[in-house]
Amino acid sequence: MLYLAREESTYMVTSIASEYTSTQESLELLYHISREIASTLDLTVVLQRVLALSMRTIGAVSGSIIVVNDEGIPVESTIIYEDAILDHSTEQIRSLLEGGLAGWVVNNREPALVLNTNRDERWVKSERQSEGNEKAKSTLSVPFIARDQLVGDITLSHPVPLFFTNEHLALVQAIADQAAIAVVNARLYETSQQQALLMGALAKSASSITSTLRLEDVLNRILEQISQALNVAAVSLALLDDEKESLVFYATTANADTILGKKVTVGQGIVGWVAQHNQGIIVPDVTQDPRFYGQFDKSTGFDTRSIACGPIISEGEVIGVLQALNPLDGSFGQDALTVLSGIGSLAGTAIRHAQLFEDLQAAHKRYRDLYNSSIDAILITDMRGHIIEANNQTFDFYGFTRDQLQLKHIGDVHEIDTDEIGESLEYISPEETISYESEVVTSTELIIPIEVHVHTVQIEGVYHLQWTFRDITERKELDQLRDDLLSMIYHDLRSPLGNVLSSLDVLESIQSFDHDPTVQSLFEIAVRSTKRIERLTNSLLDINRLEAGQPVTNTTPTEVASILNASVDAILPIANNKDQEVYIRIQDDIPLADVDENMIQRVLINLLENAVKYTPPESHITVGAAKTGQELCFWVEDTGPGIPEEKRPTVFDKYTRLHGKSGPKGIGLGLAYCRLAVEGHGGRIWVDAAAQGGARFAFTLPIAEDDSDF
Helix, strand or coil: CECHHHHHHHHHHHHHHHCCCCCHHHHHHHHHHHHHHHCCCCHHHHHHHHHHHHHHHHHCCCCEEEEEECCCCCCEEEEEEEEECCCCCCHHHHHHHHHHHHHHHHHCCCCCECCCCCCCCCCCCHHHHHHHCCCCCCEEEEEEECCCEEEEEEEEEEECCCCCCCCHHHHHHHHHHHHHHHHHHHHHHHHHHHHHHHHHHHHHHHHHCCCCCCEEEEHHHHHHHHHHCCEEEEEEEEECCCCCCCEEEEEEECHEEEEECEECCCCCHHHHHHHHHHHEEEECCCCHHHCCCCCHHHCCCCCCCCCCEEEECCCCEEEEEEEEECCCCCCCCHHHHHHHHHHHHHHHHHHHHHHHHHHHHHHHHHHHHHHHHCCCCCEECCCEEEEEEECHHHHHHCCHHHHHHHHCCCHHHHHCCCHCCCCCCCCCCCCCCCCEEEECCCCCEEEEEEEEEECCCCCEEEEEEEEEEEEEEHHHHHHHHHHHHHHHHHHHHHHHHHHHHHHHHHHHHHCCCCCCHHHHHHHHHHHHHHHHHHHHHHHHHHHHHHHHHCCCCCCECCCHHHHHHHHHHHHHHHHHHHHCCEEEEEECCCCCEEHHHHHEEEEEEHHHHHHHHHCCCEEEEEEEEEEEECEEEEEEEECCCCHHHHHHHHCCCCCCCCCCCCCCCCCCCCCCCCHHHHHHHCCCCCECCCCCCEEEEEEEEEEEEHHHHC
């Protein structure tokens, strides 16, 4: 048994050439070998040629070449016996590297010459040799090294012991040195070809998967591409649910009836593990992997033997899992995970786009259904107001055809409120909806009162205006009926009410009730109630007058304290009935107010009565006034439930009742009168949240001219 260092190879080649032939013949031999192995880039052909030439050169009967990767794992091999290329398994080659002479050479990166295989422990013995029935051999083994990179090993044998010499070893080493570069080039070429095929397959997959936005088609094409690329019995796809706690199977190529809709908890089984760890995996034998969830096969009727599984990624997050099952050629190739990873990335984007597209389509359908089934007339215009589209109700409402409407401007079909939306619609913004009342004239010249709501909408990425016209004919008729009824009540009550008040005054002057407290109490109730009716009728008259635009003319300089005290006195009996405290807060040296005292008293009484209604028993109410700038500010603050912010802008409208039929009784005119009376004085009124959680009504009034510089 001899070992030969690499540095001696050049010398040995010369020595061998001297023994077998001339130096020129030896060089011609190596040149011929170099040309043979360099004439192709097919790795399998390169290995077969190198092995055949080596065997022929030194007279070997059998031989093998094993190519390893950077981790020392065999990736390609060839075996020749007596000019015949033998079939072999990966397990056979792996056993040679783990315990044979080739393994020793690869691990030590040194050549080896074995003169008698029966006397060398590195030689892997066959069953016959182990029983002593196999004859000894002569063998040699040489590593393939290119640029200090171990490429593989060549091993040659002859049935006669002592057949090979150091000269044979040196010649094979010289051949191996030349062949190593060819093997590396062939491997690089094969890798590049595989990568090209892989990229081509992924490009084809990308083209196929992304050529549709229909989710069902996208899922089926993903499965189709994986099936073609990996040649497997079945492919399945599962997506995470909204809570990201379970995987739901949405598509499969096998046993769809039992698999589709099945759920697997994240972390359960191999697919659950992949979703949890965002990592692809190949399991050659699922029975040897504790992560395998066999119950799934039992419930679906599918027999899983081998699995390749990879995550589906969208925007850096796992949204699902792809699994390929049972490769038809026996095992998964080393590119299986690369294929799954590449298609998984494409799939994530395609699935998300398809989901978004379907959501958008569904939203469009819902909008279209609502648009056409709405009881209101709806028109769509561009940002300049030219009509583009209208719903079915619009045609019935106007009596115009679609073609007739599309020739019109929005200003042609109703009177635009330029104060609200501008002459050129410039006041309309994407942040808010603008509402106002107007009228339309139909094709039959019928005038219909409407409530208009206009806001911007985005259709296919372009901003438009949506106009909703609501027929308010019934509401207008009802308002008119209410106004007529109130006017009738006012006129019919005014005369008898005056008689009642006069009678009470006369009765009080001619009769003293001090001797009978019960009669005195009843008399006071009658007076208060009558005065309350008088305030109501006067308020109704003022509402009609102020809505008609008549100014408040009967104003005089009035002390603020007298207004507040008189207002509190009017509501004090009902506050006492609820054990409520009423506090008056007046700024020191407050100037006089230029007001119609009776009207402002009624404003404060209305606000105080509301405060008493909504404030719990045994609570308190505060009324006050102070000078703020060049005007006076009055307020009434309660400790009741308050008024929601979204309802505050409408509480001063006529017939508005905050709590509807469930709240305290009323006709919804009290606060409307307050607004009209305050605005008639040139002031303003509003409501805020009180510091203690109730409501704080405030309004401003002018200061009397004599006190303007107070």
